[in-house]
Amino acid sequence: MKIHPDCVPCLLKRCLYEANLVDEDKENEVITSALSILDENFEEGAVSAEVSTEVHKKVYQILGTNDPYSEVKKKSNEAAEKLLPKVEKIANKGFKETVLVSIAGNVLDFGYRDDIGSPEYLLKEFENIIDQGLAQDDTKEIEKILEKGKEVVYFTDNVGEIVFDTLLLKRLKDYEVHLTVVVKEEPILTDATMEDALKYNIDEIADQLETTGGYAVGVNFDSLSVKVKEKLERADLIIAKGMANWESFSETDYSPIAFLTRSKCQPVSDTMGVPYDENVAKLFQ
Amino acid sequence: MKIHPDCVPCLLKRCLYEANLVDEDKENEVITSALSILDENFEEGAVSAEVSTEVHKKVYQILGTNDPYSEVKKKSNEAAEKLLPKVEKIANKGFKETVLVSIAGNVLDFGYRDDIGSPEYLLKEFENIIDQGLAQDDTKEIEKILEKGKEVVYFTDNVGEIVFDTLLLKRLKDYEVHLTVVVKEEPILTDATMEDALKYNIDEIADQLETTGGYAVGVNFDSLSVKVKEKLERADLIIAKGMANWESFSETDYSPIAFLTRSKCQPVSDTMGVPYDENVAKLFQ
Numbered sequence: 001m002k003i004h005p006d007c008v009p010c011l012l013k014r015c016l017y018e019a020n021l022v023d024e025d026k027e028n029e030v031i032t033s034a035l036s037i038l039d040e041n042f043e044e045g046a047v048s049a050e051v052s053t054e055v056h057k058k059v060y061q062i063l064g065t066n067d068p069y070s071e072v073k074k075k076s077n078e079a080a081e082k083l084l085p086k087v088e089k090i091a092n093k094g095f096k097e098t099v100l101v102s103i104a105g106n107v108l109d110f111g112y113r114d115d116i117g118s119p120e121y122l123l124k125e126f127e128n129i130i131d132q133g134l135a136q137d138d139t140k141e142i143e144k145i146l147e148k149g150k151e152v153v154y155f156t157d158n159v160g161e162i163v164f165d166t167l168l169l170k171r172l173k174d175y176e177v178h179l180t181v182v183v184k185e186e187p188i189l190t191d192a193t194m195e196d197a198l199k200y201n202i203d204e205i206a207d208q209l210e211t212t213g214g215y216a217v218g219v220n221f222d223s224l225s226v227k228v229k230e231k232l233e234r235a236d237l238i239i240a241k242g243m244a245n246w247e248s249f250s251e252t253d254y255s256p257i258a259f260l261t262r263s264k265c266q267p268v269s270d271t272m273g274v275p276y277d278e279n280v281a282k283l284f285q
Numbered sequence: 286m287k288i289h290p291d292c293v294p295c296l297l298k299r300c301l302y303e304a305n306l307v308d309e310d311k312e313n314e315v316i317t318s319a320l321s322i323l324d325e326n327f328e329e330g331a332v333s334a335e336v337s338t339e340v341h342k343k344v345y346q347i348l349g350t351n352d353p354y355s356e357v358k359k360k361s362n363e364a365a366e367k368l369l370p371k372v373e374k375i376a377n378k379g380f381k382e383t384v385l386v387s388i389a390g391n392v393l394d395f396g397y398r399d400d401i402g403s404p405e406y407l408l409k410e411f412e413n414i415i416d417q418g419l420a421q422d423d424t425k426e427i428e429k430i431l432e433k434g435k436e437v438v439y440f441t442d443n444v445g446e447i448v449f450d451t452l453l454l455k456r457l458k459d460y461e462v463h464l465t466v467v468v469k470e471e472p473i474l475t476d477a478t479m480e481d482a483l484k485y486n487i488d489e490i491a492d493q494l495e496t497t498g499g500y501a502v503g504v505n506f507d508s509l510s511v512k513v514k515e516k517l518e519r520a521d522l523i524i525a526k527g528m529a530n531w532e533s534f535s536e537t538d539y540s541p542i543a544f545l546t547r548s549k550c551q552p553v554s555d556t557m558g559v560p561y562d563e564n565v566a567k568l569f570q
Contacts, residue, residue, distance in 0.1 A: 031327065
């Protein structure tokens with residue numbers, strides 16, 4: 001996805017959120033550096049995920065941490081665990097419902113909007129989110145591919161969300177596919193890493209567990225290992241969770257890809273061609 | 286008020302709001318220029334109103350208009366006129382209540398927050414805003430000054446709001462004071478200009494009607510005419526409506542000043558020493 005002007009204030013707000021999580025006194029330094037990088041890198045046609053990777057990299061460096069979200073991420077996993085019995089009940093109904101709960105988990109992405117994203121928000125609003133159903137529902141087409149396919153590669157997004165992902169991963173294994181799950185190599189925003197994947201036994205559910213190989217919002221394809229790249233090329237289905245994966249994969253020719261996400265911002269919703277602030281399962285063939 | 290890091294994303298959002306009011310295709314140019322000015326001018330200790338004046342000046346130039354808000358401003362005045370009978374009833378109760386309604390009108394300040402500020406918001410939420418009362422209530426002290434004072438200077442803020450201001454201006458004239466009202470010389474954001482003041486007969490209510498003499502968020506004291514400056518120096522009471530006037534006057538030694546505003550942002554609330562998102566009437570002696 002190309003960067004949209006709206007991404008700029010949103011990104012800056014998120015940087016300030018990070019400063020507040022770690023050291024409020026560094027807000028001035030954070031905003032000064034972020035402005036400088038954006039002034040240099042914002043241009044029509046720049047890739048949003050690449051620009052934001054540069055900005056966050058600098059902010060993490062200023063804050064002297066490789067994971068400003070470490071404490072709040074724990075709360076996300078806790079909230080998701082708390083909801084798990086309820087979530088399992090819904091997921092048991094079928095494939096579509098399992099996709100839906102995994103998308104509901106995608107709201108756990110705090111720092112960029114005041115109104116949503118916190119673990120408390122998920123706990124409070126979970127049933128409303130589920131009641132909204134899928135505003136874009138390509139689950140039937142996704143199932144068709146799964147019935148015939150052999151290789152599935154699944155890119156995760158946030159912590160907390162990954163707890164619900166395990167249910168979808170198990171269901172994917174009901175089809176006769178080889179399932180590769182890819183988590184983040186290094187902590188970035190609220191994204192799940194190997195630590196989270198192992199915590200929730202994804203190494204046992206999936207046939208193969210890999211990482212993105214580097215530090216990036218979404219995926220930096222230059223950091224991906226050769227074996228993950230080969231998987232992507234051969235995959236009968238790629239499943240990409242969350243908006244940052246859309247921002248990255250929409251710049252590639254990999255297909256078919258099913259994007260499973262909450263459409264939490266207007267530029268992502270517009271470029272994806274889905275309504276704003278809804279649960280969407282959109283397949284690009 | 287010194288600029289706060291939080292001002293940066295807020296200011297950029299407002300610039301994009303302006304672009305959307307006039308010409309959506311100019312969003313990229315607007316954000317690029319705004320980023321460049323902010324990268325150059327954001328530093329600890331810079332005055333928020335001065336930085337935002339520079340940014341908006343450039344955006345207006347790119348958009349090729351001296352008043353991007355002209356259409357929406359009309360709606361603010363219409364909403365305020367619609368509420369006027371209800372507002373008059375409340376204002377009739379006393380000085381404090383008249384101050385309160387004039388502050389309620391201060392929510393009419395759209396473009397910087399998604400949740401509040403529109404004429405529709407005011408129409409829907411007016412009674413709730415009034416029910417909140419004054420979270421900071423220095424109206425008794427203000428009245429004491431009015432009882433003894435002779436010279437009062439009143440700086441207005443937004444259109445729409447100015448309709449409610451007329452009620453407070455009339456009440457100020459119940460005290461034996463010489464009342465000078467100062468509106469914006471040139472359109473800036475949603476602020477009232479001479480056109481609005483004359484539309485609502487403020488020239489007949491006040492003893493003197495002046496302008497700020499230039500283009501600025503809040504007040505650029507270098508643009509103020511000598512006669513307004515003299516008024517400020519001699520004033521027994523200055524009344525300044527809205528946040529931008531706080532941003533400007535808090536950098537001066539003028540006193541006593543009563544700030545009447547809705548505390549719509551955290552940096553203003555913090556520097557003023559009042560709770561966030563409340564009606565406040567705070568006197569600095």
